[in-house]
Amino acid sequence: MVAKKIENNVFIFAVENAFLHKGKASEGAVLGKALSSDPSLKDDIVKLRTHISKAVKDANKLSIDEMETLLRKENPDFFEKKEIAERELPELPGAEMGKVVTRLAPEPNGYLHIGHAVSFFFNHYYAKKYSGKLILRFEDTNPEKESTEYYDAIKEDLAWLGIKYDKIKRNSDDIELFYKHAESLIDSGNAYVCRCPVEKSRKLRYDGEECLCRKNSSKENLELFREMKKTLKQGSATLRLKLDMKSKNTTLRDPTIMRIVEAAHPLQGTKYRVWPLYDFANAIEDAKCGVTHVLRSNEFQQRDELQNNIRELLGMDSPHIISYSRINLEGTPTSKREIQKLIDSGKVSGWDDPRLATLQALRRRGIVPETLERLAKEVRMTSGSTTISMDALNTINRKILSPTAKHYFFVPSPEKIEVKSKGTFYIPKEDAKSMKKGEIFRLKDLFNVKFIGKGEVEFDSDKVKSNTKKLQWVSSDSIETEILVPETGKTIKGLSQKEVGKLKVGEIIQFERVGFAIIESTGKPIKCILSHE
Ligand SMILES: [Zn+2]
Structure with missing residues (x-):
């Protein structure tokens, strides 16, 4: 009887989750919900997982309409709760008023995109909500990838988003600190210098086998680490953490924590030649900055364990880590490599091409920061896949712009009368x-x-x-105007009423019967980009 009840509840949770994620309920989310509804279910987690697995499969088979009908009957509160919940994000675990510290941790190796913005809004939101602090921290310890232009572009994008931070810092200012911690790990026998060729250590890592370097004494390792800082060539030695070469989580198979990079760093120049890898720098900095809550997309999830391990070895506290799925915009890549490919092949004009999902592109297209903030609140921190359609983004933008955008007449292909x-x-x-x-x-x-x-x-x-x-x-005093339609790449040429001539670059207006558009340049003709209808 009890079992029957649980089965039914689990199925309702699965349908709710499937409804929220358009037919793609996630087992993890349903498990979380079930356990929070009844913690005693933990006692038989194997059975519970079997129930959930089946429930999720069954729920995902329903059409959205069927889900809604079922939920309205079985759990009418769901819709009401959903509407209330959308207004505010959930409480953070272990958050204390005045003591929450969150951080924005971009790497200055490219332009920010919609996923960063949503993530930044979460961190900003919670720092504000708990009267805490928000730190902007540049994860800049990869000299070959980073460039000064990106530090500035990131700050500019943050200003546009309206996100204010309390403190700004750069990991590259702390290289001596990373050395100190690296040496203490060597000293305690938890790190060693590996001199195996890259291919060999990759294969050993894949096979779960240890290399001979692992057996060197701390003294030998300290000496080798000093050599790394002075003379050893790039690629000839790395500092690795001694963890578990057989771990199922492959990031724990003696990961590299420091390596030699001979390229000049955009800010530090050639002052240092040994640089920490992302996880090492990130783990230490989060502890050093007193970050209490890390809110980041779940592409990092596998590394949480590694970062917690690093902190544990160094006797540091770990923050609460909250992962959620990364936001993508349908039909347009957010990965740097893919965007670069589009630029190189001439398919898009640059990082700010209005068809892209970089913040520069969205801003240029007339998507306002409030839209991205509202989007963050609507998608919330889910673990399911989150791909936003351009239409959904446009709908939010339209709602925000409609009450205040000025209307103007525009006449395409004008005919004189x-x-x-x-x-x-x-x-x-x-x-x-x-x-x-x-x-x-x-x-x-x-x-x-x-x-x-x-x-x-x-x-x-x-x-x-x-x-x-x-x-x-329009009358005879009208002015030549061109509206670029990003999706088609075509330009609508026509005349707009003379008042359009007084607008400034960046103003977003509504051309009747065409749509919302942003002024790209003034002069003759006036050039605009169509935001959406
Ligand atoms: Zn080795």
């Missing part, structure tokens, strides 16, 4: 072509005209008549 004693006007060619003799049209918000013959119209009346087709128009 003379209205006797009223002046010269331009209307869209397409409208002009569809006119029939004697038909009455309204120049929107102005007056009605009657079509006489090709290019000839006459004033009809002022009165608004129902069923009269309304046309966009």
Whole structure:
């Protein structure tokens, strides 16, 4: 009987999760929910997992409509709770008012994208919520990949996002500290210098086999580490952590924590030639900065254990780590390598091409920072896959812009018409072509005209008549305007009303019957990019 009840609850949880993730419920999420609803279920976790596995499969088979029908019947609170929950993000585990420290930890090796923005908003949100601190920390210990332009670009993007941090620091300022910790690990027999060729150590790591370097004494290792800092060539030696070569988590198979890099660092130049790898630097810095909560996407999940291990060996506390799925934008890559490929092949014009998901591209396209913040609150910190469609992003942006965006008339492919004693006007060619003799049209918000013959119209009346087709128009003082449509790469050429000429670069407006657009450049013609309809 009890078992039956659990089975049913688990199925409802699975359907809820499937509903939230468009038919892709995750076993992990359902397990978490089940355990928090009844911690005693832990006692028979094997059985519970079997129930969940089946429930998730069954739930994922339902259509979204079937899920909704079922949930409204079985758990009507779900929809109400969901709406309330969307407004605020959940509490953080172990968070104390005034004591929470979160961090933004970008590597200055490329431009930020939508995934960074969402992640940054989470960290910003919690630092604010608990009156804590937010640190911007550059993870810049990979001299070959990093460049000064990216430090500035990241700060610029953060300013645009409206994210203020309390402190800024760079891992590359702490190289001496990393040396100190490396030496203490060597000293305690927890790290050794490996001089095996890359291929060999890769194979040994894959096979779960130890190499002979592992047997060297601490004294020998300290001497070799000193040699690394002075004369050894890049690639000829690395410092590895002595963990477990047979671990199922392959990141724990004696990972490299420091290596020789002879290239100049953008800020430190050639002052150092031994550099920490990401996990080593990151683990130490999180502890050193007093970070209490690490909120990051789950591509790092495998490394959490390694980072916690490093801190444990150094006698440091570990923060709470909260992982969530990384945000992608449908149809456009966020990985640096893939974007670079598109740029190199000429398929996109650069990092700020409005079809991309970099923050520079989104900003250039007229997506406002509030949209990304709201997106973060809507997607929340889920473990399921999170691919956002461009349409969903546009819908949020439209909702934010609509109440305040100024409206303007725009006439594509303008056709001139003379209205006797009223002046010269331009209307869209397409409208002009569809006119029939004697038909009455309204120049929107102005007056009605009657079509006489090709290019000839006459004033009809002022009165608004129902069923009269309304046309966009501009007068003879209108200005040449071009609107780039990012998806097609095509430009709509036309005339906009003269007030558009007074707008500044970066203003986002609404062209009636076209959509929202951002001013890219003023001058003749005025150039805009279409944000969305
Ligand atoms: Zn070795």
